[in-house]
Amino acid sequence: MSKYNxxxxxxxxxxxxxxIEFKGSSFTLSVLHLKTSILAEIRAGLATKVAQAPDxxxxxxxxxxxxxxxxxxxxxxVKSLIEEFxxxxxxxTGAVPKEQRQLIRELGFSFxxxxxxxxxxxxAALSGSxxxxxxxxxxxxxxNFFTDKVHRGQIRSGQQVYAKDQNxxxxxxxxxxxxxxxxxxxxxxxxxRGRAIAGATxxxxxxxxxxxxxxxLVSINGNYWLSESMEDHWGTPVYINLTDNELSSSKLI
Amino acid sequence: MARIIVVTSGKGGVxxxxxxxxxxxxxxxxxxxxxxxxFDIGLxxxxxxxxxxxxxxxxxxxxxxxxxxxxxxxxKDKRVSSLSILPASQTRDKDxxxxxNVGKVLEELGKSYDFIVCDSPAGIEAGAMxxxxxxxxxxxxxxxxxxxxxxxxxxxxxxxxxxxxxxxxLEPIKEHLLLTRYSPKRVEEGEMLSVEDVxxxxxxxxxxxxxxxxxxxxxxNAGEPVILDKESDAGQAYQDVIDRLLGETVDFxxxxxEKKGIFSRMFGG
Amino acid sequence: MALLDYFLRNKEKPVTTASKxxxxxxxxxxxxxxxxxxxxxxxxxxxxxxxxxxxxxIQVSDESFSIKLDNKDGxxxxxxxxxxxxxxxxxx
Numbered sequence: 044m045s046k047y048n049x050x051x052x053x054x055x056x057x058x059x060x061x062x063i064e065f066k067g068s069s070f071t072l073s074v075l076h077l078k079t080s081i082l083a084e085i086r087a088g089l090a091t092k093v094a095q096a097p098d099x100x101x102x103x104x105x106x107x108x109x110x111x112x113x114x115x116x117x118x119x120x121v122k123s124l125i126e127e128f129x130x131x132x133x134x135x136t137g138a139v140p141k142e143q144r145q146l147i148r149e150l151g152f153s154f155x156x157x158x159x160x161x162x163x164x165x166x167a168a169l170s171g172s173x174x175x176x177x178x179x180x181x182x183x184x185x186x187n188f189f190t191d192k193v194h195r196g197q198i199r200s201g202q203q204v205y206a207k208d209q210n211x212x213x214x215x216x217x218x219x220x221x222x223x224x225x226x227x228x229x230x231x232x233x234x235x236r237g238r239a240i241a242g243a244t245x246x247x248x249x250x251x252x253x254x255x256x257x258x259x260l261v262s263i264n265g266n267y268w269l270s271e272s273m274e275d276h277w278g279t280p281v282y283i284n285l286t287d288n289e290l291s292s293s294k295l296i
Numbered sequence: 297m298a299r300i301i302v303v304t305s306g307k308g309g310v311x312x313x314x315x316x317x318x319x320x321x322x323x324x325x326x327x328x329x330x331x332x333x334x335f336d337i338g339l340x341x342x343x344x345x346x347x348x349x350x351x352x353x354x355x356x357x358x359x360x361x362x363x364x365x366x367x368x369x370x371x372k373d374k375r376v377s378s379l380s381i382l383p384a385s386q387t388r389d390k391d392x393x394x395x396x397n398v399g400k401v402l403e404e405l406g407k408s409y410d411f412i413v414c415d416s417p418a419g420i421e422a423g424a425m426x427x428x429x430x431x432x433x434x435x436x437x438x439x440x441x442x443x444x445x446x447x448x449x450x451x452x453x454x455x456x457x458x459x460x461x462x463x464x465x466l467e468p469i470k471e472h473l474l475l476t477r478y479s480p481k482r483v484e485e486g487e488m489l490s491v492e493d494v495x496x497x498x499x500x501x502x503x504x505x506x507x508x509x510x511x512x513x514x515x516x517n518a519g520e521p522v523i524l525d526k527e528s529d530a531g532q533a534y535q536d537v538i539d540r541l542l543g544e545t546v547d548f549x550x551x552x553x554e555k556k557g558i559f560s561r562m563f564g565g
Numbered sequence: 566m567a568l569l570d571y572f573l574r575n576k577e578k579p580v581t582t583a584s585k586x587x588x589x590x591x592x593x594x595x596x597x598x599x600x601x602x603x604x605x606x607x608x609x610x611x612x613x614x615x616x617x618x619x620x621x622x623i624q625v626s627d628e629s630f631s632i633k634l635d636n637k638d639g640x641x642x643x644x645x646x647x648x649x650x651x652x653x654x655x656x657x
Contacts, residue, residue, distance in 0.1 A: 197499050199453030200446055216499060218449045236497075349593045351627050353609050368613075386597075517586030 071244075074136065075125070076108045080116040082124060089128050105130040106155050110137030118152055189227035198223060198237070205243075219259060228252070238262075242285075251283040252295060266290050298406040301413050301541075302431035303474075304455075306447030308418030310439045311476035314512055315534070316415035317345045317521040319435070322538035324379035325523075328410040331370065334384035335427035336417040337392060343383045346373065347519020357385035360397045366404060375524070380409075390422040395460075398426050420454060429460050433470040435503060439477045440489035445497055448473075452498065472503035474537065479508045481553040491551065504537035506530050507550040599633065608634060615646070623650065 077085060093100050105125055109116065118135065125132045134153030144154050192206035194213050200220030204211065211225035216233035223229055224240040228250050231239070235253035242249030242264035249263050256276055261268050263285045270277075273292065280295035303316040313334075320332040333356065334342035343349045348371045354364035359382070366382075373379040385392060405412055416427035428434065434455050438448040455469050456462060462469075475494055482488035491505060511528030515521060523538075525531040529550050536546045612632050619625045629649035634642065 196456070197452070199456065200449040202453045202457070218453075218497070219446060220450070221453075234496075344589075344593070349589070350596070353613065514582040517582035517589075519589060 072104055072106050072133065074106045074108050075130075076111060077116070077121075078111050080112045080114040082117070082120055085121070086124060086127075089124070093128050101129050102131050104133045106133050106136045108137045109135055110139055118147060118150055122152065192225070197233075200237070216255075217258075219257075225249070235261075240267075247285050247288075249285075252281075254280045254295070256281045256292070261290070263290060298409050298412045299433065300402065300406075300431050301411065301433045301435060302416055302428045303413065303435045303437060304416035304424060304428055304451055305418065305437040305444070306420065306424075306449075306451035307439070307444040310437050310444050311474075311506065311512075312418070312437050313341045313345050313415050314516065314522065315435065315437055315474060315476065315506070316342065316413055318523040318531075318534040319537060319541070320381075320411075320413045321346075321373070321376065321379060321521045322523045322534055323411050323413075323541070324373070324376040326538060326542065327378065329378045329408065330411045330413060331380045331382060331405050331409045332413050332415065333382045333405075333427075334415050335393075335423045336384040336415075337390050337423045338385070338387060339417070340384040340386055342381060342415050343371070344519065345516050345521065346381055348373065348381055348383075349519070352383045355383045355385040356401075357387055357389075357392045359401060360392065366401065393422060393426045395426070395429060399430060402430050420450065424451075425454070425458060428455055428458070428469075431455070431459060431469050432461075433472065435472045435474050436498070436500065437474045437476055438494060438498070440475060440479075440483070440491075440494055442489075445489065445494055449498060452500065471500040473498060473500045474503050474506065476506040477508045478505050478550070480551055484553050491548075502548070503540055504533055505548055505551060506533045506537075608632070619648065623648075 079085060079088075107121060107125065122132045134155045135147050136155040147154050189208060189210045191212050192204075192209040194204055194211065195215065197215045198204055198213060198217045198221045200218045203222040203224070204213075206225040206227065206229075208226050210227035210230070211223055212230045212232070213223060214232045217223055217231055217235050217237040217239070219236040221237035222240070223231070223237065224243050226242065226244045226246060226249075229239050229241045229252070231251075231253035233253070234255035234257055235251075236257045236259070238260040239251050239253075239258060240260075240262045241251050245264055247264040251261055251263065255278060256273055257270075257278060258273065259270055261273070261283055263283065266285055266288060268283075268290050272290075276292045276294065281292050282295050283290055283292045285291075301319075303312050303319070305312050316332060320330050324330040332342060332346070334340060335356075336342075337357075340352070340355070343352050351371050354369035356369070358364040359366055359369045370380040370382055373381065402412060414427045414431065417423040428451075436448050436451060436455075438444050452471060455471060459469050461467065473495065475491060478491070479488055483490045491502065495502060507529045509522075509528055509530035511522050511525045511530045515525060522528060522530050523534040526535075533550055536549060539546045615632065616625060616630060619630075625648060631645075631647045633645045635645055
């Protein structure tokens with residue numbers, strides 16, 4: 044028995060069915076960058092790579108980046124080739140003109156937007172070099188932000204909280220000897236006396252906010268400060284972010 | 297059903313046994329049926345502080361191993377008949393206590409007592425973990441001193457995650473802060489952490505402040521819990537703790553340094 | 566000097582808590598050391614049993630009773646029993 048709730052949002056009517064739910068999520072996907080449009084060369088490159096570790100690549104979801112190609116490719120042929128090597132084909136991606144994106148969609152293939160679109164169009168390397176598989180951030184969902192993991196209460200010495208693929212919001216204080224980690228931002232509505240590690244899996248735009256900075260260590264995307272570097276804003280409400288790969292703290296309120 | 301209260305701290309030597317004895321006796325003097333359990337494995341103290349060391353025949357582990365019944369092991373206090381003590385074992389076997397066998401003993405005690413006060417040993421090993429596992433409430437005994445405060449914080453983490461209430465997703469253990477060996481004079485001189493400092497770091501409600509007092513040593517020498525020394529500051533502070541545990545609102549005393557006159561300075565202590 | 570001592574000796578030396586503590590410790594530590602020196606396992610139960618029998622006939626309080634197993638000269642085992650009798654009262 045399903046119940047329909049009707050919502051009105053910006054003039055559009057949404058039907059919310061309580062049997063299913065759509066949510067935005069981020070996933071890290073492997074992206075295959077094509078440097079040649081010649082199928083035989085692509086096949087050769089894939090064969091070499093997959094032979095190195097066949098089990099590793101088996102059924103792995105792959106997004107194919109075509110921005111380095113000057114010539115058009117046969118999209119269906121590329122998809123079939125990918126699937127020949129037992130990858131799971133997700134879609135195409137890259138900083139390509141709008142027309143090309145549209146064409147791809149019209150042909151019935153998914154086009155996935157990247158988080159950072161490259162400004163320059165790279166010229167194709169026709170030296171026959173093998174294609175490369177580079178793991179890169181590709182969001183399959185429409186939203187590019189994390190959801191919040193909310194922790195109510197103190198985080199005590201010896202405890203650790205990890206907000207995987209989320210921001211972390213602590214309503215309480217983080218004691219000395221405790222550790223809070225998030226792939227996104229960290230907000231502490233209280234005193235931060237332990238260690239805070241934001242952007243843990245590589246987000247350099249993550250930030251750390253707290254009402255009272257007395258931390259042992261803060262880190263964003265691997266760049267860290269120990270207590271001695273926090274003298275400017277020690278004991279005050281602060282937010283910390285990464286500017287040009289350097290941490291900087293600013294007065295919060 | 298009995299209220300199970302664990303007196304714990306993490307750090308050693310901060311006043312757990314002194315407090316357990318005073319609180320157990322104090323509750324019994326108010327007419328409640330109280331049993332005091334020493335959860336140490338190997339080093340028995342509670343019996344000495346209670347003054348019943350010469351009447352220990354059987355202990356906690358004897359009961360668990362079926363070598364004695366609870367009735368045989370429990371020692372009735374000579375001063376208040378509604379107070380009994382279950383002494384600790386002198387064994388070094390830390391596997392002697394486990395959740396099942398401790399649970400059974402507590403369940404049986406729960407039928408005849410209003411309060412079960414568990415005196416925890418220091419540390420975070422077996423004895424301490426067993427003492428806190430079944431607790432409904434915890435009195436976290438802390439000295440206004442850095443390592444004691446940090447260890448108390450650690451034990452608070454354990455209370456929130458390693459207790460039965462945490463494992464079963466029940467209402468969490470009610471936490472109380474008992475600040476012991478407090479010296480208002482040194483706090484005013486800026487040499488000692490204040491009540492506010494400790495409250496700020498630990499963020500749990502304050503149950504009581506027990507001033508540093510010579511009465512405590514005298515009490516353990518004599519085997520008479522300090523709450524019986526009604527003239528002493530520590531004794532009175534523990535009495536306030538009892539009243540608060542029983543639901544009364546009592547102002548906190550002994551927070552300010554006494555202005556001693558010349559005579560008390562010459563003759564007093 | 567002797568005269569002064571005589572007068573002073575009559576005044577009871579106050580029992581300080583430290584001296585009480587020392588006394589309690591001496592008893593209990595000796596007792597525990599004794600236990601560590603291989604007191605047989607049956608001793609606590611033996612104590613209980615003896616007390617039950619005694620109490621059928623006379624009043625015995627826990628402090629007025631002590632039981633100890635001594636190993637004299639390695640060969641001879643002596644079971645020492647001390648009972649302080651009060652007022653020669655009997656139960657019936």
